[in-house]
Amino acid sequence: MDTRTATSRRAPLPSLTAEPADLLVVGGGITGAGIARDAAMRGLRTVLVEQGDLASGTSSISSRLVHGGLRYLEQGNLRLVFEASHERRVLLSIAPHLVRPLPFVFPVHKGDRVPLWKLAAGMWIYDLLAMFRNVRRHRLLGKRGLLRLEPMLRERGLVGGALYYDAQCDDARLTVATARSAVHHGARVATYTCVESLALADGRVQGAHLRDVLGGETGTVRARVVVNATGPWTDGLRRMEDPHAAAILRPTKGVHVVVRRDRVGNRHAVTITSPMDGRVMFVLPWGDLAYIGTTDTDWEGRPEDVRATHEDIVYLLRSANAYFPHARLTEEDVLATWAGLRPLVADPGAAEASDVSREHVILRGSHGMITIAGGKLTTYRAMAAEVVDRVVSDLHAVDGRPVPAPAPTDREPLPGGETAEIEPLRQAGMDLGLAAATVDHVLRLFGTEAAAVYNLARGDQSWRRPIHPAHPAVVAEIVHCVRRELAETVADVLTRRLHLSYETADHAVAVSEKVATVMARELRWGPDRVAREVAAYRAAWERGQVP
Numbered sequence: 001m002d003t004r005t006a007t008s009r010r011a012p013l014p015s016l017t018a019e020p021a022d023l024l025v026v027g028g029g030i031t032g033a034g035i036a037r038d039a040a041m042r043g044l045r046t047v048l049v050e051q052g053d054l055a056s057g058t059s060s061i062s063s064r065l066v067h068g069g070l071r072y073l074e075q076g077n078l079r080l081v082f083e084a085s086h087e088r089r090v091l092l093s094i095a096p097h098l099v100r101p102l103p104f105v106f107p108v109h110k111g112d113r114v115p116l117w118k119l120a121a122g123m124w125i126y127d128l129l130a131m132f133r134n135v136r137r138h139r140l141l142g143k144r145g146l147l148r149l150e151p152m153l154r155e156r157g158l159v160g161g162a163l164y165y166d167a168q169c170d171d172a173r174l175t176v177a178t179a180r181s182a183v184h185h186g187a188r189v190a191t192y193t194c195v196e197s198l199a200l201a202d203g204r205v206q207g208a209h210l211r212d213v214l215g216g217e218t219g220t221v222r223a224r225v226v227v228n229a230t231g232p233w234t235d236g237l238r239r240m241e242d243p244h245a246a247a248i249l250r251p252t253k254g255v256h257v258v259v260r261r262d263r264v265g266n267r268h269a270v271t272i273t274s275p276m277d278g279r280v281m282f283v284l285p286w287g288d289l290a291y292i293g294t295t296d297t298d299w300e301g302r303p304e305d306v307r308a309t310h311e312d313i314v315y316l317l318r319s320a321n322a323y324f325p326h327a328r329l330t331e332e333d334v335l336a337t338w339a340g341l342r343p344l345v346a347d348p349g350a351a352e353a354s355d356v357s358r359e360h361v362i363l364r365g366s367h368g369m370i371t372i373a374g375g376k377l378t379t380y381r382a383m384a385a386e387v388v389d390r391v392v393s394d395l396h397a398v399d400g401r402p403v404p405a406p407a408p409t410d411r412e413p414l415p416g417g418e419t420a421e422i423e424p425l426r427q428a429g430m431d432l433g434l435a436a437a438t439v440d441h442v443l444r445l446f447g448t449e450a451a452a453v454y455n456l457a458r459g460d461q462s463w464r465r466p467i468h469p470a471h472p473a474v475v476a477e478i479v480h481c482v483r484r485e486l487a488e489t490v491a492d493v494l495t496r497r498l499h500l501s502y503e504t505a506d507h508a509v510a511v512s513e514k515v516a517t518v519m520a521r522e523l524r525w526g527p528d529r530v531a532r533e534v535a536a537y538r539a540a541w542e543r544g545q546v547p
């Protein structure tokens with residue numbers, strides 16, 4: 001299938017309820033999107049419903065690392081490191097525009113919790129578990145070598161460190177690309193469609209009662225198998241199946257702060273151990289920005305209420321300042337924060353939140369619903385395959401159909417990830433008269449689908465203009481997001497598709513009306529909807545919440 005020309009829009013409610021599906025996936029984060037893709041590729045009639053935008057839960061507020069899991073080495077979990085390293089290699093190949101190699105510097109100071117000898121041993125094991133097929137092998141460095149790479153690091157007490165490799169990914173766009181691939185294989189994906197309760201027949205969960213969050217309509221989707229992939233909302237859905245179901249999650253809150261990179265001065269990703277509690281955390285580059293994170297504290301409230309507190313911000317800034325003393329970061333430097341919940345599986349043996357297992361579990365509920373809980377972005381593809389193995393065996397048991405072969409999710413590129421010469425695409429953008437920064441931006445976000453963005457820009461001169469005076473994205477990108485990437489609201493475009501929300505000093509509030517007006521033409525919104533969209537976007541930022 002040619003993913004370069006395929007269009008994706010959200011499936012309307014009647015298209016979900018008209019005929020029964022084989023599989024209903026609840027939750028459009030990376031886990032649900034991965035399951036829908038795998039199932040659709042195996043030929044299952046698949047429906048995915050998501051109550052908000054794709055990746056509007058945890059899957060857009062991660063640390064954006066596709067990582068081998070260096071810290072799991074400390075926990076002795078070699079299997080997890082091996083699996084994660086394999087998955088990193090797969091994602092680098094199927095979505096090279098969204099998952100990119102990232103060099104990390106790991107400095108060690110005198111008295112650090114991780115001494116140099118331990119780091120050196122860890123680095124060898126890390127590369128070994130990647131079967132020496134990581135982007136490059138690590139290099140151990142002395143103090144001078146380290147300072148050449150990261151001149152702004154604290155020199156006092158520095159004894160050396162390492163340069164090693166992991167990968168950075170655009171988490172929200174990876175989720176969208178995965179869901180779109182599911183659509184290309186025949187899945188119906190309905191965003192802004194909430195499961196309000198489950199539909200039981202013959203004592204089994206066989207569908208769900210849905211509400212269209214944008215239009216208000218309701219309907220029932222029937223499905224032979226239902227999978228709960230709702231991340232931090234997992235226990236809520238399990239209790240729709242069985243009000244007495246025990247909680248299986250122990251969610252922990254993770255916060256990042258975003259600052260201008262030139263305020264920190266980091267050239268690479270830098271792995272640090274917080275001087276407050278010895279936890280491993282990161283100062284990560286994102287274009288001209290740096291994001292610092294993350295915290296890891298228990299959370300008992302509702303997932304939708306999670307916020308960064310003053311203490312979280314102070315903790316992150318103090319940790320970064322300890323490594324970059326010239327930065328003297330204060331709260332004034334914070335451009336944005338994002339806070340989310342790790343949907344971790346409860347482990348009563350773990351004393352501290354950071355000790356809780358990142359591995360996943362797959363459970364069957366009292367009325368047959370399959371729940372997948374835990375895991376991480378890096379390993380979503382492998383988790384999805386495991387879940388769909390269960391689904392196909394359930395379907396075989398229900399109606400005797402043959403069990404399909406595993407799906408080649410590790411070989412088929414995600415939309416935009418097809419192997420192609422990037423230089424001609426770059427030249428095509430320049431020939432259109434787009435600024436070099438815009439061409440870079442388009443290639444980074446859309447990969448080979450840049451050609452589709454250029455086609456839009458070619459057709460309408462006004463679509464070649466920047467959306468925001470201080471950002472390279474152009475208007476054609478908004479249209480592309482609506483026509484092909486299931487964007488339904490201003491926040492879908494500005495936050496999760498194009499990232500202007502936190503890559504501009506005013507959170508792109510000033511251009512929210514312009515974006516809404518472009519979307520209105522595509523989605524046939526009236527003036528009321530435009531006004532509601534702009535008000536909702538502004539109000540979220542006024543509450544200090546990423547919309």
Ligand code: FAD
Pocket residue numbers: 026027028029030031032049050051052053054055056057058059060061062063064065066067193194195196229230231232233237253254255256294340341342343374375376377378379
């Ligand atoms: P989610 O993304 O939360 O998706 C669940 C979805 O279900 C939500 O979108 C929600 O709206 C929807 N939903 C809930 N209830 C309903 C309903 N009734 N009807 C319809 N839809 C519903 N992993 C890594 O590999 N690398 C990292 O660098 C990394 N960093 C992290 C940093 C932080 C701070 C956090 C919190 C996590 C991090 N993780 C990382 C872990 C990773 O982000 C998560 O494991 C992953 O995103 C979880 O995806 P998910 O699809 O299971 O959950």
